[in-house]
Amino acid sequence: MSQIYAILAAAAVFVVAVAAQAAELRDASTIDRDVVVLGDLVEGLTADQAAIAVARAPEPGRTAEVPGTWVARVARAYGVDVPLASENAVSRITRASNQVDFSGIRALLIGQLRPQLGPGEVVVDMPGIDRVIHLPTSVAPTVGLTEVRLEPTTGQFSATVVAPADADPADQVRIPIYGTARAMVEVPVLARALELEEQIGTNDIAWVTMDSAHVPTGVARTTAELTGMAVRRALPAGDMVLVSDLEPPVVVARGSGVMITYTSGPLTILMRGRALEDGALGSVVRVANADSGRTVDAVVSGPGAVEANATAFIIN
Secondary structure, rough: OHHHHHHHHHHHHHHHHHHHHHHHOOOOEEEEEEEEHHHEEEEEEOOOHHHEEEEEEEOOEEEEEEHHHHHHHHHHHHHOOOOOOOOOOOEEEEEOEEHHHHHHHHHHHHHHHHHHHOOOEEEOOOOOOOOOEEEEEOOOOEEEEEEEEEOOOOOOEEEEEOOOOOOOOOEEEEEEEEEEEEEEEEEEEEEOOOOOOEEEEHHHHHEEEEHHHOOOEEEEOOHHHHHOOOOOOOOOOOOEHHHHHHOEEEEEEOOOOEEEEEOOOEEEEEEEEEOOOOOOOEEEEEEEOOOOOOOEEEEEEEEEEEEEHHHHHOOO
16 A cells, blocks of 8 residues: 555656646747737646737737746736746747838839929938838738828928738828938039130030939020030039020121022022121021122021022112
């Protein structure tokens, strides 16, 4: 009989030892639900014990440190003894997530801001661009933008990122963002300083990239607008050129000799004359016939050359 008692006592000690070893504080767990169950914090439990909900889960992508003393107290309430290695022991709970990279927001912003910024390459500067939005694993990692506002004069914008994009607003993560957006354009400038009435050649034009909001109204924007034109005033190198500062170059100077061509059907008459005013190519100037002194309106056709119709010649 004494042997039986000894065996039973040994078995009891063994069972207690196994139970003590089985219930241990977990170092860390990763979950993908809204609640923390006892089994996330303690290992060695029965299925029923492990399924007991004990706390709200951290937000997706976040980690919470649960004090071991709190875990032991809660477990004891359910009849589980959890020995602790120290009073500072903790169990870490990480909530799994679907991650949305913030870099994808840039394309959405450009699409919504471009109509207000105008043509050019849109450049967006946004603090916190490397941030990540964490969503529950049950939610698709999609994002949208709302409340997009832009101050055109400064390029400053604000918006709200929402995720997931098609969810009910009450279920969305909402993150305010801000920054600056600029439409960068290529603008021609003078490669060298030009004097009054100097003509612009192709080698006199350079290009710079700048914010379209800083390009003045009335500035020449193409090579065609500049090449071959004369400047109305002296301009320094590096300047943009206003269209109002340009004029066709004078090819017939006042007081200079010109060849007057009169054409009427197959008949062409050439006469020498004198220009009474400056004229650019295609402009109308008054010229005087060198022989008769008569004056006529003629169109400048080239350097030292004008064209007048026979009617004007006869009238004058």
